[in-house]
Amino acid sequence: MPDYPKGLSVGGQAVIEGVMMKGLKTVVAVRRPSGEIVVSDYGGMERPKGWKGWPFIRGNFVLYDALVTGIRALNFSANMSGEETEKLTTKDIILSLLIAFAFAVGLFSILPVLVTSLFKPLRENGMLFALVEGTIRTVILLLYIWIIAFIPDIKRVFQYHGAEHKSVYTYEANEELTVENARKYSTLHPRCGTSFLMITMVAAIIVFSILGAFGPMSIWWKMFWRVVLIPVVAGLAYEFQRFTAKHLDNIFVKPLAMPGLWLQKLTTKEPDDSQLEVGLVSLKAALNLEWRDKKGENETDDEKEKIIEIESSVEKEKENA
Incomplete structure (x- = not known):
């Protein structure tokens, strides 16, 4: 059996020519144009x-x-892959977050409300309005992902997304983290952020349908509540995804997770071996395997202290999982 921390909830995201992973710590691995990782x-x-x-x-x-971590990882990957020459400052990261948030709110919250409001009969029926609005929001999401998938650089990111999932599956199967072991696994994973997006679409319909049951409201109030209730929708979606990911073996729960897995067919592609290698390097680093490999009679006091700290964090992760 492989000697690495077991039972952690590991995962991450794809970046430019690389993978960001979270385990005992957060790391990002990127392949440079020279081939070095x-x-x-x-x-x-x-x-x-x-x-x-x-x-x-x-x-x-x-x-x-x-x-926040994703933006930092994307900046690092852009620099290492040779596509950017400037590093992001804290101010740049905050600005990027605000721009990303404004774009997401405009495209997936405000625009669906405006489009649905064009149909006069729907304005007086809050629950029906939320259902149609949610359908439009989902269509916009699908079209957006489908369109960007044609961009060559995005397609490579989607391949690294697949490499991330295969690496995680290998760890969850308690197998050695090798390319040979990782190849056979699926590119679709229930804890993926893509699945979270689809669950969010459904959660939004439920939340806004309940809100609509209290009576009709103006378009301005509709847009206001769509923004204010984003934390509520996100909170519900997160808990639902955690629940379904832990109970996929249940015949009643698995169908609830399937729409998110189907959507991943758009955001993940089959990686090649070199991309799988990057995903596995990232996961190994996130699991602190360089310290696990140092166990032995010749450990220094500092190394022993570090190993105790790492093993303690494993137990804490298990308790909080």
Whole structure:
């Protein structure tokens, strides 16, 4: 059996010519034009604590952390892959987050409301309005993903997305983290962010249908509530995804997770061996395997202390999973 920390909820995202992984710590591995794989270490992986870790609240903090770390990882990958020459400052990251948030709100919250409002009979029926609006929102999402999938650079990112999922499956199967072992696994994974997007679409329909049951409201109030209730929708979607991912063996739960897995057919592609290698390097680094390999009689006191710290964090991760 492979000697690495077991039972962690590992995962990440694809970046430009690389993969970002979260395990015991957060890292990103990128293949440079020369063929070399470089790794950037972002430090220990911590889940929301205290009230931030409460159900239906924690999802928003997890999502925020994923966005911030994702932008940093994308910046690093752009630099290492030779596509950018400037590094992002904290100000740049905040600005990028605001722009991304504004774009997402405009495209997936405001635009569906405006389009649905064009149909006068729907304006007086809040629940029907939310259903049609949600359908339009989902269509916009599907069209957006389908269109960007034709961009060659995005297609490669989607291949690295597949490499990320295959790497995670190999770890979850308690197999050695090798390309040979990873090849056979699916590119679709139930904890994927793509699945989260689809679940969010459904959660939004439910939340806004309930809101619509209280009576008709103006288009401005509709847009206001679509923005204000984003944390509620995200919190519900996160908890639902956690639940379905843990109970996929249940014949009643599995169908609920299938729409998200189907959507991943658009956002993941079959990776080649070199891309799988990058995904596995990223996962190994996220699991701190370089420290696990140092166990032995010749360990220094600092190394022993580090190993104890790592193993302690494994137990904490299991408790919080």
